[in-house]
Amino acid sequence: MIPERLSVMHSWCVQADWDAPTIVGGKGAWFWDENGRRYLDMSSLAECMTLGHQHPALIRAIREQAEKLCFITAAWGAEPRAHLAERLLEKSGFEGGRVFFSLGGADANEHAVKIVRQALARPRGVVIARDRSYHGATHLAMALSGDPRSHAMVDPDAFVTRVRALLADIG
Numbered sequence: 001m002i003p004e005r006l007s008v009m010h011s012w013c014v015q016a017d018w019d020a021p022t023i024v025g026g027k028g029a030w031f032w033d034e035n036g037r038r039y040l041d042m043s044s045l046a047e048c049m050t051l052g053h054q055h056p057a058l059i060r061a062i063r064e065q066a067e068k069l070c071f072i073t074a075a076w077g078a079e080p081r082a083h084l085a086e087r088l089l090e091k092s093g094f095e096g097g098r099v100f101f102s103l104g105g106a107d108a109n110e111h112a113v114k115i116v117r118q119a120l121a122r123p124r125g126v127v128i129a130r131d132r133s134y135h136g137a138t139h140l141a142m143a144l145s146g147d148p149r150s151h152a153m154v155d156p157d158a159f160v161t162r163v164r165a166l167l168a169d170i171g
């Protein structure tokens with residue numbers, strides 16, 4: 001097999017410097033690489049990591065759904081999606097609300113900006129973003145993020161109003 005660092009581009013790193021081990025298994029809070037070296041997983045903030053690795057209930061739920069239906073496009077209704085929406089609405093107390101499922105954090109932020117601009121009928125309505133913030137790696141999310149390292153690649157002023165600039169305007 002081609003070494004992963006030669007076949008995959010990884011996010012938020014210098015590509016030539018990336019050389020992490022390939023992880024092949026896990027249990028609970030631990031995972032291990034192809035040489036059997038074990039690591040304590042400290043990444044509980046990321047994605048679904050709080051669930052830990054290989055919990056039997058999670059494996060069972062994935063297997064049960066995979067046996068029924070692995071995928072259906074967004075044009076159709078899907079039982080697990082409707083069920084999750086109902087649970088989220090119950091937990092959030094957002095009675096009469098509807099859930100929009102996105103693919104990740106940057107996607108969610110993109111949609112939040114798009115939906116609020118559509119709802120207000122202001123296609124270029126002002127968005128206030130904080131310095132030293134992170135909102136994702138898509139074009140708009142990078143512009144929203146208060147990270148000067150990525151601003152050279154996007155045009156923040158086309159998308160967002162920085163708090164500092166807004167306060168300077170207010171005086």
Ligand SMILES: Cc1ncc(COP(=O)(O)O)c(C=O)c1O
Nearest residue numbers: 103104105106107134135136137
């Ligand atoms: C606050 C915040 N917003 C957005 C994102 C982007 O999420 P994703 O990597 O799923 O696009 C992250 C990811 O770390 C985040 O912490």
